[in-house]
Amino acid sequence: MKKDIQIPLVENVYIAVVNEYNDIYKTQDWNAYIINDKDVDLDMVLIVTSGYSDDKMTSIFRKKLDKLPKKSYAKIELMQEDLFTLNNQFKVTFFEGNAMFDKTYTFRKNTINLNALQAVPLMEARGVLVK
Template sequence: MKKDINIPEIKDVFMAVVKEYNDEFQCEDWNIYLVNDKEEDLEMAIIVSKGYDEDKMIETSVMRKTINKLPAKSFAKVELIQPDLFKLTNFFNTTFFIGNTMYDKKYVFEKNTIKEGALRVIKQLNKEGIIAK
């Protein structure tokens, strides 16, 4: 029965963490973004995130975010991530629709991979950040 379920591969949609200046609080923040580099809009995007370290048996609270519509070739800020969480593996389960087809993918930032030295320009955001695996 499982073999009959078609789960389409996701291309041109990704999660990124970006370090950017916060004018209001005059400090550097790390923010998570959902990027839609497709030619189609994403509808009813649901992102569920959590951080964990299995070795130390540490878990964060589960966070949920809904984006009703993410237009083609655009992005949306999902959440602020505190630097204390970089020592954990952080995952973002993302589910969305394009037309009548549902897509689902788990994006992962492995522990200790979010750091200054890993920042690269993300052209879709025109900012420096790190793309999740």
């Protein structure tokens, strides 16, 4: 029965951690975003995030987006720099049409840093991207 369930491959949906200036607090912040680079809207987007290492684990953060329009992005959370010494995991589930998609994105420990910044699709920003 389990072998009959087909979960399609996720393409053109990314997670990015972007270093950007906060005008209100006059600080450089790290923010996590989900990016929909598809030509279709995503419905009922569920994101579960956590950080972990061999001896530490963060609390679990959950976020729901009713819709993520095509060729758009949405902020997931502000990330404290202390979290970058942990593996940071983003489990994303969404519907595209009548099909359910699921993918886990992982930023390995110490991979989120200023030296790893690159251009981020759809955003006029630089960040660390996981495809």
